[in-house]
Amino acid sequence: MTYDWTLWIVFILIGLATTLPRASFIVLGQRATLPEGLQKALRYAPAAALAAIVAPDVVLVGGALEVFNPKLAAAFAAVLATQLSRNPWLPFIVGMGVLWALR
Amino acid sequence: MSPNFREGAREGFRVFLPLSVGLVPWALVTGMTMGGVGFTPLQAMGMNVIVFAGTAQLGTLPLIAAGLPVWLIVVTAFVLNLRFIIFSAALARGFHGVPRAERWLAGHLLTDGVFATCLEKMLSHEDPRWRLGYYLAPSLWSWLLWQVFAFCGVMAAGSIPKGWSLEFMATIALIVLLVPMARLRPMLLAAVTGGTLAVLLRGMPLRLGVIVAIVGGIAAGFAAERWQGKGR
Numbered sequence: 001m002t003y004d005w006t007l008w009i010v011f012i013l014i015g016l017a018t019t020l021p022r023a024s025f026i027v028l029g030q031r032a033t034l035p036e037g038l039q040k041a042l043r044y045a046p047a048a049a050l051a052a053i054v055a056p057d058v059v060l061v062g063g064a065l066e067v068f069n070p071k072l073a074a075a076f077a078a079v080l081a082t083q084l085s086r087n088p089w090l091p092f093i094v095g096m097g098v099l100w101a102l103r
Numbered sequence: 104m105s106p107n108f109r110e111g112a113r114e115g116f117r118v119f120l121p122l123s124v125g126l127v128p129w130a131l132v133t134g135m136t137m138g139g140v141g142f143t144p145l146q147a148m149g150m151n152v153i154v155f156a157g158t159a160q161l162g163t164l165p166l167i168a169a170g171l172p173v174w175l176i177v178v179t180a181f182v183l184n185l186r187f188i189i190f191s192a193a194l195a196r197g198f199h200g201v202p203r204a205e206r207w208l209a210g211h212l213l214t215d216g217v218f219a220t221c222l223e224k225m226l227s228h229e230d231p232r233w234r235l236g237y238y239l240a241p242s243l244w245s246w247l248l249w250q251v252f253a254f255c256g257v258m259a260a261g262s263i264p265k266g267w268s269l270e271f272m273a274t275i276a277l278i279v280l281l282v283p284m285a286r287l288r289p290m291l292l293a294a295v296t297g298g299t300l301a302v303l304l305r306g307m308p309l310r311l312g313v314i315v316a317i318v319g320g321i322a323a324g325f326a327a328e329r330w331q332g333k334g335r
Binding site: 001002003006007008009010011012013014015017018019021022023024025026027028029030033034039040041042043044045046047048049050051052053054055056057058059060063065071074075078079082083088089091092095096099100 | 125128132140141142146149150153154155156158159160162163165166167168173176177178179180181182183184185186187188189190191192194195196198199203206207209210211212213267268271272274275276277278279280281282283284285289290291293294295296297298299300301302305313316317318319320321322323324325328
């Protein structure tokens with residue numbers, strides 16, 4: 001797959017969506033505070049978003065639900081490796097290994 | 104550079120150096136994934152410099168590769184970065200007395216690892232120059248490691264055949280980030296809700312399903328925390 005110049009606009013927009021949250025309170029300083037309820041709710045954002053990206057990728061094949069597929073098996077293997085080992089490479093080795101073996 | 108700045112920088116670097124090794128696999132995987140979705144080395148390093156954020160890069164790469172609408176990619180990146188608003192708020196007091204331009208730089212360079220390492224000293228040390236040095240040294244070191252090892256990853260991806268599905272490494276990386284989060288019950292519920300809704304609502308127009316899924320996941324986690332708190 002090749003990409004045209006619009007990819008750079010996407011990078012800049014993602015960059016803004018990254019730098020603005022990071023810089024927010026560091027730049028604003030004491031002029032602003034974050035309500036405690038909102039702080040609590042925001043803690044769940046990364047987990048919800050990560051799952052919302054991962055789940056469709058591993059259970060859908062060509063847009064249709066397919067529970068027995070190599071990607072889901074590879075994902076399970078990666079979850080197990082993450083749970084059972086502290087080696088940072090293992091989930092990638094096991095996950096990619098299962099993916100390649102089942103295809 | 105004032106002597107205080109240098110002294111803070113040395114101390115920050117010393118504390119962070121052993122931890123920074125953990126960045127290497129992430130940078131390599133991010134580089135290999137960017138190569139895997141078909142970016143040229145220039146495009147890959149462009150993203151790496153402009154965005155400089157592992158989770159946001161790995162999280163948006165599958166969406167970019169799938170050709171999803173730009174607004175959805177940007178909103179997803181923003182949601183993945185919401186945690187930084189909390190980190191930024193927690194650190195803000197440590198930048199009291201630091202000029203505006205340097206605060207923008209510090210903000211741009213904020214990472215999970217540096218936040219966890221620096222938070223305590225940033226709030227306790229008296230001298231603003233010392234604090235800035237203590238924060239910037241590990242941040243710039245992270246930046247350098249991130250660029251160098253991502254570049255190695257991009258180059259490695261170039262010599263691997265297309266059929267090997269390197270882009271799946273992004274999914275594995277997101278799983279590795281997700282699993283330790285999901286060890287807390289409300290967090291697990293947020294993830295399960297977010298994942299399930301994203302699959303069920305995949306047919307929604309404009310891909311709004313992903314956004315609804317994320318909001319639903321946040322609500323589920325928050326509700327579970329409330330409910331757990333009342334049960335005690």
